[in-house]
Amino acid sequence: xxxxxxxxxxxxxxxxxxxxxxxxxxxxxxxxxxxxxxxxxxxxxxxxxxxxxxxxxxxxxxxxxxxxxxxxxxxxxxxxxxxxxxxxxxxxxxxxxxxxxxxxxxxxxxxxxxxxxxxxxxxxxxxxxxxxxxxxxxxxxxxxxxxxxxxxxxxxxxxxxxxxxxxxxxxxxxxxxxxxxxxxxxxxxxxxxxxxxxxxxxxxxxxxxxxxxxxxxxxxxxxxxxxxxxxxxxxxxxxxxxxxxxxxxxxxxxxxxxxxxxxxxxxxxxxxxxxxxxxxxxxxxxxxxxxxxxxxxxxxxxxxxxxxxxxxxxxxxxxxxxxxxxxxxxxxxxxxxxxxxxxxxxxxxxxxxxxxxxxxxxxxxxxxxxxxxxxxxxxxxxxxxxxxxxxxxxxxxxxxxxxxxxxxxxxxxxxxxxxxxxxxxxxxxxxxxxxxxxxxxxxxxxxxxxxxxxxxxxxxxxxxxxxxxxxxxxxxxxxxxxxxxxxxxxxxxxxxxxxxxxxxxxxxxxxxxxxxxxxxxxxxxxxxxxxxxxxxxxxxxxxxxxxxxxxxxxxxxxxxxxxxxxxxxxxxxxxxxxxxxxxxxxxxxxxxxxxxxxxxxxxxxxxxxxxxxxxxxxxxxxxxxxxxxxxxxxxxxxxxxxxxxxxxxxxxxxxxxxxxxxxxxxxxx
Amino acid sequence: xxxxxxxxxxxxxxxxxxxxxxxxxxxxxxxxxxxxxxxxxxxxxxxxxxxxxxxxxxxxxxxxxxxxxxxxxxxxxxxxxxxxxxxxxxxxxxxxxxxxxxxxxxxxxxxxxxxxxxxxxxxxxxxxxxxxxxxxxxxxxxxxxxxxxxxxxxxxxxxxxxxxxxxxxxxxxxxxxxxxxxxxxxxxxxxxxxxxxxxxxxxxxxxxxxxxxxx
Numbered sequence: 001x002x003x004x005x006x007x008x009x010x011x012x013x014x015x016x017x018x019x020x021x022x023x024x025x026x027x028x029x030x031x032x033x034x035x036x037x038x039x040x041x042x043x044x045x046x047x048x049x050x051x052x053x054x055x056x057x058x059x060x061x062x063x064x065x066x067x068x069x070x071x072x073x074x075x076x077x078x079x080x081x082x083x084x085x086x087x088x089x090x091x092x093x094x095x096x097x098x099x100x101x102x103x104x105x106x107x108x109x110x111x112x113x114x115x116x117x118x119x120x121x122x123x124x125x126x127x128x129x130x131x132x133x134x135x136x137x138x139x140x141x142x143x144x145x146x147x148x149x150x151x152x153x154x155x156x157x158x159x160x161x162x163x164x165x166x167x168x169x170x171x172x173x174x175x176x177x178x179x180x181x182x183x184x185x186x187x188x189x190x191x192x193x194x195x196x197x198x199x200x201x202x203x204x205x206x207x208x209x210x211x212x213x214x215x216x217x218x219x220x221x222x223x224x225x226x227x228x229x230x231x232x233x234x235x236x237x238x239x240x241x242x243x244x245x246x247x248x249x250x251x252x253x254x255x256x257x258x259x260x261x262x263x264x265x266x267x268x269x270x271x272x273x274x275x276x277x278x279x280x281x282x283x284x285x286x287x288x289x290x291x292x293x294x295x296x297x298x299x300x301x302x303x304x305x306x307x308x309x310x311x312x313x314x315x316x317x318x319x320x321x322x323x324x325x326x327x328x329x330x331x332x333x334x335x336x337x338x339x340x341x342x343x344x345x346x347x348x349x350x351x352x353x354x355x356x357x358x359x360x361x362x363x364x365x366x367x368x369x370x371x372x373x374x375x376x377x378x379x380x381x382x383x384x385x386x387x388x389x390x391x392x393x394x395x396x397x398x399x400x401x402x403x404x405x406x407x408x409x410x411x412x413x414x415x416x417x418x419x420x421x422x423x424x425x426x427x428x429x430x431x432x433x434x435x436x437x438x439x440x441x442x443x444x445x446x447x448x449x450x451x452x453x454x455x456x457x458x459x460x461x462x463x464x465x466x467x468x469x470x471x472x473x474x475x476x477x478x479x480x481x482x483x484x485x486x487x488x489x490x491x492x493x494x495x496x497x498x499x500x501x502x503x504x505x506x507x508x509x510x511x512x513x514x515x516x517x518x519x520x521x522x523x524x525x526x527x528x529x530x531x532x533x534x535x536x537x538x539x540x541x542x543x544x545x546x547x548x549x550x551x552x553x554x555x556x557x558x559x560x561x562x563x564x565x566x567x568x569x570x571x572x573x574x575x576x577x578x579x580x581x582x583x584x585x586x587x588x589x590x591x592x593x594x595x596x597x598x599x600x601x602x603x604x605x606x607x608x609x610x611x612x613x614x615x616x617x618x619x620x621x622x623x624x625x626x627x628x629x630x631x632x633x634x635x636x637x638x639x640x641x642x643x644x645x646x647x648x649x650x651x652x653x654x655x656x657x658x659x660x661x662x663x664x665x666x667x668x669x
Numbered sequence: 670x671x672x673x674x675x676x677x678x679x680x681x682x683x684x685x686x687x688x689x690x691x692x693x694x695x696x697x698x699x700x701x702x703x704x705x706x707x708x709x710x711x712x713x714x715x716x717x718x719x720x721x722x723x724x725x726x727x728x729x730x731x732x733x734x735x736x737x738x739x740x741x742x743x744x745x746x747x748x749x750x751x752x753x754x755x756x757x758x759x760x761x762x763x764x765x766x767x768x769x770x771x772x773x774x775x776x777x778x779x780x781x782x783x784x785x786x787x788x789x790x791x792x793x794x795x796x797x798x799x800x801x802x803x804x805x806x807x808x809x810x811x812x813x814x815x816x817x818x819x820x821x822x823x824x825x826x827x828x829x830x831x832x833x834x835x836x837x838x839x840x841x842x843x844x845x846x847x848x849x850x851x852x853x854x855x856x857x858x859x860x861x862x863x864x865x866x867x868x869x870x871x872x873x874x875x876x877x878x879x880x881x882x883x884x
Contacts, residue, residue, distance in 0.1 A: 040727025044779070045749045046880050047786035048762055050794055051801045052822060053876045054867055055846060060876040072723065133730075514749065517879075522823055522842075524830040526752055532829040 042510055049517050056521035064509040076114035077128070082121040083114070090131050093507070097155040099131065123150040130156065138165040144172040159463045166460070201279035218335070221272055225331050228265040231258060232325050266302040269295065269328075291334060298328040349437050356430040360397070363426050367393045367419040374412040381408065392416075397423025476528055702735035704776040714780050715788030721780065728776055736773040739763050753827030761818060765801040787880060794877055795864045809857040815843045 053060070075091070077084040077099075094100040107115045117124070123142060127150065130136040138147065138161050151158055161169050195203070204214035235251035235258055251258050273295045280286035301321040333339040346353070368389035375383040382405040383389050392405040396419050407416045519525050527535075704710065710721055732741060739760065746759040766774050766782050785793050800806070804814045819839040826834065850858045850866045858866075867873045 040723075040730060041745050042749070043724075043787075044783060045746065047783055048746075050786050050877060050880060051762070051765075051798055053873050053879075054795075054798055054802075054850075054863070055819060055822065055842070056872070056876065057845065059872050060879055063879055063882065065882065511749065515752075517876075518750070518822070518825060522826055522830075522838075524823075524826055524832060524834060524838075526826065527829050527831045529829050532831070532833070535831070536833070 042507060042514075046510060046514055049514055052517065052521040056517075058520045058523060060520055061513060061516045063513050064506065077124075078109075078112070078114045078116045079119055079121040079124045080117070082124075084124065084128055086128065086131065093131060093134075094156075095508070099127075099154060101155075103155075119153065120146065120150060123147060127151070127154050127156065130160075135162040136160050136165075137162060138169040140168060144169070144176050148173075157463075159460060170460075198279050199281070201275065202281060205276055205279060217272075221268065222332070222335050224265050224268045225328055225335075227261065228269075228325070228328050231261050231265075232328075262302060265328075266299050269299045269331075273299070291331075294327055294330045294333075297324055298331060301325055345438050349434055352430060352434045352437055356427075356434065359426055359430065363397065363422060364390055364393045367397070367415070367422075370415050371407065371412060371419070374415050375407055375409055378408045378412070383407075383412075393419060396420045398427065399423060476526060702775050704735070710777065710780060713777075714784035716780065716784060724780060724783070725776060728779060736775050737779070738773045742766075742774065750825045750827075752829065753825045755825045757821035757824050758818075761801060761804065761821060764804070765797070791868070791874070791877060792864060795867050796860065799860050799863050809859055810863070811857045812843060812847065815846060815858075816840060819843050819846070 072087050072089050074085050075088050077086070091099045091104075098104055104115055107117055109116045122139075123146065126137055126139060136156065148158065158169065204211055204217070208214045208218035236249050238247035239250040239253060273292070276292070276295075277283060277286060286292055301324050304321055333343065368386050371392060372383050372386045372389045375381045375389075383392065389405075394400075395402050395405075396416060399420060401420075407413050515526065704725070707718055707721060710716075711718055714721075716724070728737075729735070731737075731745060737745075742763045743756045743759040746762065747755040749755070763774065764770075766778055768778055768781070782797070785797050789797070799810070802810045802814060802818050804817065816839060819842050823834060823839050823842075828834075847856075847858070849870070850863055852862050852866065
């Protein structure tokens with residue numbers, strides 16, 4: 001007895017937590033899973049089930065009867081004056097929406113004998129078409145928030161919008177959400193009281209208009225960037241010549257002044273970089289970002305120059321380094337939103353630019369070769385080699401025509417003219433593609449939402465998978481509910497079963513009856529993924545080597561407890577699945593949380609088993625007295641109770657199976 | 670000269686594909702099918718007009734062209750069995766429904782088969798089931814055919830079952846089936862053996878009446 005309570009406490013704690021969540025979560029959408037027309041084929045599927053009957057060895061369950069079988073009738077839906085008519089069966093296809101359930105009775109008008117809805121008739125068209133065709137479409141002219149409201153009113157989840165319209169719907173929704181977020185950010189200008197100094201600094205760096213200090217800093221850095229760039233430029237201008245020397249650039253004349261300016265700028269930039277590095281929430285990510293790389297490249301030459309002596313050999317390299325100082329101009333992109341957008345669009349046009357470059361290269365090589373061989377004969381030809389002709393080809397194709405290299409032979413002139421004509425074509429063709437691409441991207445995506453689209457797609461697939469597994473879960477749910485009802489009936493509490501009995505539509509109950517017949521035909525039951533893997537883990541842990549050959553897998557599944565335990569023992573030797581295929585079909589998110597929760601349950605089982613003082617490797621595990629078998633029996637889905645009173649074994653199994661159902665729910669969402 | 674020849678050949682090449690396209694269009698339109706009149710179908714089957722109307726509405730909704738091909742059939746049937754893979758069994762069902770072996774099920778085939786299954790006599794139902802199992806239509810069910818059918822049924826269960834499916838479960842099931850059905854132990858089951866054995870089994874007789882009230 002105490003052992004059983006131990007187990008209950010072990011699993012019960014988990015169950016309590018999970019059942020609470022389970023209560024909050026909505027039930028799986030049963031009716032939404034089956035498409036409209038498919039429900040009409042259910043009689044055919046049930047009739048075809050006669051093909052299983054001669055193969056089955058067990059008696060079939062009783063078919064659900066249509067209690068109020070009435071002829072199909074037309075019902076009138078009056079939506080703000082526009083009358084829609086449809087068959088009642090059409091609406092009954094989706095019993096968990098407003099129109100498919102009894103909720104529509106609230107809108108029934110006795111005098112006119114029609115259902116009146118005071119909603120938008122244009123949107124209602126799409127909603128009614130969903131019942132008719134099974135596909136929900138999103139009309140483009142409709143406002144996204146109005147459409148969402150209508151869907152929420154009629155109890156339809158937006159995730160089932162069909163693929164043809166889903167992209168559009170998601171785009172509009174995202175734009176709307178961004179607009180709302182922008183509005184929110186504008187209104188949220190007040191400083192949050194509990195922000196650390198570091199966070200305040202980071203916020204000041206990212207949004208300069210939040211405080212005056214940030215604004216001052218923003219303008220100061222901008223000014224110094226400009227100063228630095230101008231000094232770089234002016235350094236090279238020849239300014240004033242002393243009579244005995246040639247024109248010297250200003251940099252050499254006023255070395256000290258320029259050096260001081262350079263030092264000041266670099267000081268400011270270094271301080272700025274260090275402050276940003278300190279304030280960044282994720283320093284590693286900040287250091288990897290493009291802007292910080294530009295900062296580093298901008299100030300590095302100065303420090304390298306300080307370190308290097310006036311060695312003649314390296315001064316050449318030192319000069320090259322100074323070129324990198326021009327990168328300081330890119331620091332302006334922090335100050336200009338337009339520059340950032342330009343950079344992003346160039347990045348996304350990369351494929352078109354690449355194509356342009358490739359086609360140009362091809363043409364250049366072809367024409368350079370042709371020109372070289374055409375001009376080979378002529379004397380004093382500038383076309384000394386094919387690479388030398390590259391220059392001529394580029395200049396001609398881009399219609400620059402410097403005139404430093406001109407063909408002299410007639411063949412050369414002919415090919416030269418062909419070259420210039422084709423150059424116009426080759427360049428003119430891809431450029432409009434790039435331009436249109438640019439404008440499309442500029443108008444549509446100003447932020448990097450490709451990654452966001454990936455996340456949305458994943459989330460959508462996850463929700464669709466949930467609704468799909470909802471149909472299989474629905475069957476298992478109804479089985480458990482059916483079991484629970486039977487258990488409650490046997491204990492005599494009739495008042496509760498109505499409360500627990502989920503109202504399933506006739507179509508759903510007929511579908512479940514069909515699946516039940518399949519179970520009986522094959523003499524195997526459908527179980528949850530989780531339970532299946534748990535029971536596999538169980539049997540693997542027990543590692544019973546002996547197999548009882550006398551028990552076949554066919555008969556006796558509903559027989560005595562000993563036979564079931566023996567079968568459990570015989571399973572690992574014949575199990576075809578490897579442990580690596582533990583979680584084959586679970587979604588990433590599901591998998592992660594599913595593993596955690598499963599491990600949790602495993603641990604409780606282990607503690608309970610150890611508290612029961614078990615030896616799991618006991619080959620005599622077939623002994624009915626061993627309580628380790630009791631734990632395993634609790635986890636499995638119970639078969640319908642045959643004879644004895646099932647209250648005590650029934651309640652924990654249902655709790656456990658509910659917990660696993662709860663586990664599924666929690667991990668899925 | 671070469672250019673002239675080139676343009677001439679290009680033109681002749683163009684003409685040929687367009688003719689093929691027209692043929693393709695003609696082919697597409699022929700596939701659409703309309704069933705015979707309501708009265709004729711009512712006479713041929715055991716359904717009344719109202720039931721035929723409901724059946725046709727559902728049929729036409731899913732297959733606007735009036736015929737079901739095997740792909741669509743498999744898709745529709747698979748929707749009822751989300752746990753496992755129903756395509757193999759749907760293939761055998763399709764062949765059983767497609768009595769004319771035309772590769773597509775018309776509404777008449779559909780309704781005829783349903784009439785047998787839902788409103789037919791026991792003998793007719795068993796005969797239809799025998800035709801389903803007899804994949805090559807030679808009048809005998811041998812072990813390979815039965816194994817195929819039973820494997821297809823087990824495929825519909827999927828992977829997550831209790832107890833877990835073993836690889837030889839279908840074979841054992843087929844053995845048990847042949848034990849019961851094959852009276853003269855010659856390795857094949859004929860139609861008469863099949864009907865006789867089924868009539869002796871109460872379970873099967875009861876379950877055949879199970880779907881009487883489907884429509």
